[in-house]
Amino acid sequence: MEYxxxxxxxxxxxxxxxxxxxxxxxxxxxxxxxxEYGTLAAERVxxxxxxxxxxxxxxxxxxxxxxxxPFARWLAEFDLxxxxxxxGGPRLTALLADRGLDGERGKGRDVWLALGRALEExxxxxxxxxxxxxxxxxxxxxxxxxxxGHSFSKGYYARVEDGALYGRLFRLFFRPLVRALAAATxxxxxxxxxxxxxxxxxxxxxxxxxxxLVSKLRVQRGWGLEVGTLGEAYAHAGFAGSAxxxxxxxEHDHRSVDGPTGLADMSRAVGEATLRAVEESGVGVxxxxxxxxxxxxxxxxxxxxxxxxxxxxxxxxxxDERSQVATYADALGAPGPDTRLPAWxxxxxxxxxxxxxxxxxxxxxxxxxxxxxxxxxxxDVRGNGHRQAASPPSDPAPGED
Numbered sequence: 001m002e003y004x005x006x007x008x009x010x011x012x013x014x015x016x017x018x019x020x021x022x023x024x025x026x027x028x029x030x031x032x033x034x035x036e037y038g039t040l041a042a043e044r045v046x047x048x049x050x051x052x053x054x055x056x057x058x059x060x061x062x063x064x065x066x067x068x069x070p071f072a073r074w075l076a077e078f079d080l081x082x083x084x085x086x087x088g089g090p091r092l093t094a095l096l097a098d099r100g101l102d103g104e105r106g107k108g109r110d111v112w113l114a115l116g117r118a119l120e121e122x123x124x125x126x127x128x129x130x131x132x133x134x135x136x137x138x139x140x141x142x143x144x145x146x147x148x149g150h151s152f153s154k155g156y157y158a159r160v161e162d163g164a165l166y167g168r169l170f171r172l173f174f175r176p177l178v179r180a181l182a183a184a185t186x187x188x189x190x191x192x193x194x195x196x197x198x199x200x201x202x203x204x205x206x207x208x209x210x211x212x213l214v215s216k217l218r219v220q221r222g223w224g225l226e227v228g229t230l231g232e233a234y235a236h237a238g239f240a241g242s243a244x245x246x247x248x249x250x251e252h253d254h255r256s257v258d259g260p261t262g263l264a265d266m267s268r269a270v271g272e273a274t275l276r277a278v279e280e281s282g283v284g285v286x287x288x289x290x291x292x293x294x295x296x297x298x299x300x301x302x303x304x305x306x307x308x309x310x311x312x313x314x315x316x317x318x319x320d321e322r323s324q325v326a327t328y329a330d331a332l333g334a335p336g337p338d339t340r341l342p343a344w345x346x347x348x349x350x351x352x353x354x355x356x357x358x359x360x361x362x363x364x365x366x367x368x369x370x371x372x373x374x375x376x377x378x379x380d381v382r383g384n385g386h387r388q389a390a391s392p393p394s395d396p397a398p399g400e401d
Contacts, residue, residue, distance in 0.1 A: 031107055087109065095353060116351035150243045169267060182197065218341065
């Protein structure tokens with residue numbers, strides 16, 4: 001147990017205390033895909049949120065039309081004020097295209113749509129739905145700093161599961177990348193890099209913010225969401241307005257390195273978002289030598305991870321970790337075109353228009369799919385009227401890594 005402060009305020013879980021926080025004045029955004037339908041993890045998250053009783057729960061949903069109706073009906077069974085925001089409906093898609101906001105669809109786009117709807121509340125909390133160790137205290141912990149003088153807070157936790165170190169994309173890609181950037185940057189210009197280094201788990205999907213700050217955030221469309229949000233938080237909240245919060249034990253699903261949604265693909269988005277945030281803050285990047293500096297920084301960290309794993313009696317595959325570093329090095333390069341979604345205060349569409357289109361899409365999909373059987377992994381009705389998953393879907397739910 002430690003209580004070291006970083007340059008951003010760092011709140012530690014030194015006890016089991018659950019701080020007082022204004023959950024009733026907050027919207028909780030929980031992005032989901034069809035794979036979360038009826039899973040034990042999503043059931044646990046939603047049931048825990050019932051005890052938190054937030055002002056609203058907004059679920060930006062990515063699913064095909066035939067899955068939308070059953071999913072919305074399942075969400076409605078929980079004792080929560082839930083807004084199911086179907087992100088792929090035809091009216092909403094046409095509305096965004098008409099306003100010049102068409103483009104790549106991904107987790108970031110889904111969260112951006114929900115953030116617009118969340119602006120009606122005073123605070124916003126964002127977290128994933130695939131957490132196997134979810135606690136209702138997470139919402140209160142994330143909210144506490146933003147209700148007490150800060151405008152942005154981010155969760156952190158150690159990824160130790162199944163006798164091994166996880167958090168691979170953070171440990172093996174993001175951390176050494178930022179260290180490599182720091183080594184090549186004059187200290188007087190390193191503010192944003194020091195900010196990124198201050199966060200103990202920069203790729204965590206859990207954060208909270210005031211709606212004033214949320215209204216100013218430009219949002220990455222895909223897997224660069226978390227790092228892109230940090231870059232925006234640096235610009236609008238800075239060190240003084242930011243905090244990070246210990247969420248304790250935290251487990252969720254893992255990703256393979258390869259494949260269309262694997263860590264290699266994610267590393268490209270994370271790398272672009274990181275380098276864009278650094279460049280926008282006025283730091284020049286030497287791309288010619290970046291990959292070599294990254295590999296050098298990663299090699300030093302691997303030595304430390306191996307020793308730490310042995311100290312704790314954990315397994316450690318040094319060869320696999322080095323192989324991942326080689327894969328991630330290929331992702332490094334100057335950012336491509338900026339496809340971020342605009343801050344809601346500057347957006348050419350209003351949250352009300354989004355809600356109207358999404359509601360119409362959801363109603364139509366629900367009516368057309370009323371006779372359709374529920375997706376694989378449909379749940380059994382419990383005594384309290386909720387559903388409990390008979391078995392999880394075959395596809396893993398999305399997680400950090």
